[in-house]
Every structure is written in C-alpha cells, then in structure tokens.
Amino acid sequence: MATIKQVADAAGVSFKTVSRVVNDDPNVSADTRARVLDAINALGYRPNLVARNMRTRRTHLLGLVADEIATTPFAVNLIKGAQDAAWKRGFMLMIVNGDNDAQRTEDAIETLLERKVEGMIYATMRHEVIDPPPNLIEAPSVLANCRCADSRIASVVPDDEKGGFDATEVLIRSGRRRIALINLEEIAAAAQARQTGYRRALALHRLPYDEALVRYTDDGQPDDGYHRMNELLALDTRPDAVFCANDRIAMGAYDAIKEHGLRIPHDIAVVGYDNQEVIAAYLRPALTTMALPHYEMGYWAVEYLTHAAAQGERAVEQGTLPCPLIMRESV
Amino acid sequence: MATIKQVADAAGVSFKTVSRVVNDDPNVSADTRARVLDAINALGYRPNLVARNMRTRRTHLLGLVADEIATTPFAVNLIKGAQDAAWKRGFMLMIVNGDNDAQRTEDAIETLLERKVEGMIYATMRHEVIDPPPNLIEAPSVLANCRCADSRIASVVPDDEKGGFDATEVLIRSGRRRIALINLEEIAAAAQARQTGYRRALALHRLPYDEALVRYTDDGQPDDGYHRMNELLALDTRPDAVFCANDRIAMGAYDAIKEHGLRIPHDIAVVGYDNQEVIAAYLRPALTTMALPHYEMGYWAVEYLTHAAAQGERAVEQGTLPCPLIMRESV
DNA sequence: CTGTTAGCGCGTTCAT
C-alpha cells in the first residue's frame, strides 16, 4: 500500500516526477526514470486508480445490465465480446443483473451511475423490442440484442430476417421443395423476422407458401419441437425439410423424425437457429444452424460506447449484425 | 452532474449537512433534512462514489477472475451466485477473463488491485488443483471450483466424491447390479473423486469392482460417450446401468443405447453429471444427473470475502459443497 | 527536465 509520496521520498524526487514516470511522460531523464522505477519495484507501489479517476474525472468503466444471465447461457458470448473489446480499449466492465425486475434494474443502473460509468449496455437474452429503463439514458448507452420502438437509443441486434432467408435458402439449394417452419411463439420479434425471411426465400425461388407447413411453439422447447414435428409428419404430403426457429426445437424434431424411421438429412433436412453449441454440435447428425452474433453484438456495443466517450456525442446508430450459417450435417 | 456543494447552496446549508442527510446521520433536524432532500431531487444529485471510495478507503468492489467464460456456459451460475451475494451485501463485482493465459491473468488481477477491490475470486470452469496466479494473494482471495495444493488460499469446491457415491448408489437402489462408469480423462481431479465415490458405493453394497466396466474419455464429449458405450454394449455380459461422468458423455451414450434397440431406463439406467440443463432436461427420456453447485460456490465465495473484509483476517477455509441428485427419468 | 500549488468530491475531526 505504498503511496506515490513514499516512492518519491525513496527515489529522492518530488511526487510529481513519480507521477510522470507512471504516466509515461517523456519529460523525465532516463536517469531519474530508472531511479523512480527502482523505488516503485522496491516498495511494490501500485497507482491508486480510485484517486486517479477522481482527479481525471474519468473511470474507464462501462456498465453492462443484463435482464437475466443464467437461463440462456449461450448468450454469455455477448459478455465475452464486450469484455474483449473493453479490455482492448482499456476499459473494464461492471456487470449487473436486472433479474427481469424493473425496480431492481433501475437500482442497478443507479449504482452504476453513482460509480460514474462512462457508458452502459443494456442487454436482453432474447431479441425483442423493449421499453428501456428510464435512468438508462443518463449515461451514453446502447441496447444490445434489443431495441426500443422510437429508436432514440443506439442499439445492435441480429439480422433475423436475413437469417431466416439464408436458412430457408440453404434448404432450397439442397433440392428441397416442401419446407416446413417450426417457429417460436408468434409474438416474438425474432419469430416474425425469421418468418419474413422464410417467406422471402420461398417467393424468390418460386415455391408456394403453405400455411399447413408453418407451426408455432409455446416456449420453443424440445417437447414443442417434437410434437409440432409429429404433426408435420402426419400430413398427407410430409415436408422434405424443416427450418426450426431454434436448436432446442430442432432437438425435439430430431426425435420425432427418428421415431418415424426417417433419416436426416436423407429423408428430411433440418436447419436450426442459435448455434447453441452444446446442442447443435452434439446432435447426431450434427445440426446445421444459424449462429447468433452475440459476441459481435457485445463487441459492437463497447466499440460504440468507447468511441462515443472519446469523441463526445455522436449519431445514434442502429446496428444490425448478420447471423452466419453454420454448415454441419443435417442438410 | 450536480455536486454536493451545489445541493448545499440550494438548500441553504453547509455541504456537510447534505453529507449527513445522504448518509442517514440522525443528527439532522427533520426540517433541514426535508429541505436538503428537496434540493437533491430538484438538482438530480447523485453521490459520487469515486470520491466517497477515495475518502473512506473502501470500494465495496470484488474482483472475479475466470479462466475462461464462454466454453462451459453452464458455469455462469457461479457468476450468478456471486452477483446475488454481492448485491445483498452491497458489493459490486468486476469480472475479468484470464483467457487461460498466465500473463493475461496476472495483468487482469493487477488492474483489479489498482482499482482497489476488497477481495478477489479466482474461478475455473473445471474442478481442478491449480497453481494460483502469484499476485492473487495481494488482496483477500478465494478459489472457486478449484484449489491449490498447499491449501494456503481459501477455496470452495464441489464434493465430487460424494457425488460419485450418490450417483452410483441411486443406480444400485434401483436394482442394478452391473454398473458401468464412463469417466472423464483419467488425470482430472473431478474424475478421480467421482471414481472413488463410485468404488465406495459398490463396496458398501458388496458389488464387485470390475475394471472392464470402467472406461475413460479423451475430452468428455458425446462422441466419446457414444464409442465407450458401444464398447460396453459389446461386452459378453452387458451392463444394466451406466454412470457417465458428465451429461455430454451421457448424451452420446443415449445414442449408442438407442441404436442397440435398448430402452432407457428399462434395459439400461443412466446417470449423468453436471445437470447441464440444456442437455439433461431435454434428452428423451430426461436425464437423471448430479448438479454441480456452481451458484452456491459463487455465493459462498462472496460471503467468505465480505465476512473477511468486515472482520479483518480470518481463518483460511476450505469449503466443500454437495452435488444434489436431480431425479428425472433415466433411472 | 523538475517542482510547487491547487483542487477533484467527499467524510472525518473537532469546534460551535
């Protein structure tokens, strides 16, 4: 716990000179610099960032408020991306949970504000349109994986429409003609966008849109996928491909397909969504799916904030990041 | 960005009185308190924690250093537990990634130290014995999900021996007699402990230990589980139960069992380990497994640190937390 | 190239 003054005394210089050395100020002779560095090592001196932050009025701190963190663990990639970008820019992240509770979220943001974060990211686990916490905008902020209706806050979201399009098109290109869609719950923003992309791909390739081939799940879980797939397989003319709006649905669909004695992808091709590694990579056959750009969104959000912090105000941007196709063995 | 002085001026008191109100000092008349609170609201004053931290020499900050965060996402529960405990105690967490790189980890810890965290948690994604980063101990610290050989740093780990015992015993109690074990790679601390528990349960119930029934995987992935299970099913007398040292192995084992036309749990009972929700809950039938106390370890670690911070030094504790049996449908 | 003075926003100490 040596202080800058003690280092100065030990090195026989003023404490300001120590400050210069610590901050790589060129205006220090090589000689004194060496003596100061010796003293620093000898005393185990470490600059006190709390004091520096107070003086410079900068904290190099970013807040990350997540609605929930544990339930969709693959979304930690968003945090990872934010961490990596922050580290690169010399920032640190303070991560807090809103626990899907408005008051709790507001309190969490309040604490972040008191700690003088230089920006905040508000991240949701599912892509949706939200009503942002009121105090969020008291610091420069970005919404990640969600956006607000009036677009007054910067945001970055996955391009689910294009994702839906690409998923459908890869099936079409593999020669399939009756392509079913097992979607998420109908109201979800992601569900609508993916379905729009699905329809656009069908239309582009002059395939009919058949409502009988489109099903919705209640909560996007494997059981849902299993039952919806069974319904599809009971159709007079069964589909030869299915686009599942997430990998868990696909997991259930796999079971239904296998129980019917059908083979993937020979009889039915399957594309999932989310690239939830633990499912997609391990299903047999491995699942072809669309990856969500969680890492990239986290990275984007921090880049946006650090640039905003560096350059003062800047235009409110709305980022849209692509969902890459991950080819495996189910198409 | 109102300061405490501006509030004082607005309320017609000295800034010290404002400080008293903010800190709930009883020595303020109800009258002045009301006026001060009005001024605070009018100006949107928010205490500056950076300044307060500097003055009180306390930050209410805890560091959490993780070796990696993305690859085993279910371990985020450790973070969740730490967050919850920290919030309850009025602390915040700064989470940094070591990325499994020694230099990076040391740098990350250094930054945490400069920011004057009051304690640090070093968490690994897999339960193992480690050589802790050298600068970790410069603040009160705890190891979570790992421990060091000399036990000089507090730690909290899962009780894998008891977990292995319980997993095996639930199979025995269900009437199985030939219980196979598909373990992790042989050197892992968790693998050894689970196997010790497995043997203890067999011995207690007077069942023979048969080396032919014990297999090791290379990396604990489904493909491994699939192949090891096929080997076990090729035995002259096939097992009637299998204890898989993680859920991914069990996932592969399921495929092998099903391909052999055998039914779970009728013909072969399966117990996994990790309670990796996305797998365990969604396999068909749902997998009975042992839960890892990630949440509890995170919680424990923060409780330990906040107590240590409050009471000065205290005995170096080594915590061991139970792995609860999660009964589903595979036994 | 180096040192001095001042003050960031707050809490502590002691006075009134």
Add this chain to the structure above:
DNA sequence: ATGAACGCGCTAACAG
C-alpha cells in the same frame, strides 16, 4: 444540530 478546516492520492496548470 450544524459548520470549518483538513486531507484521501492523484493529476492539471503553471513555474522555474
């Protein structure tokens, strides 16, 4: 019940 002076550890602004 309230206020004045001081200093936490550091950097900014200015001397020299």
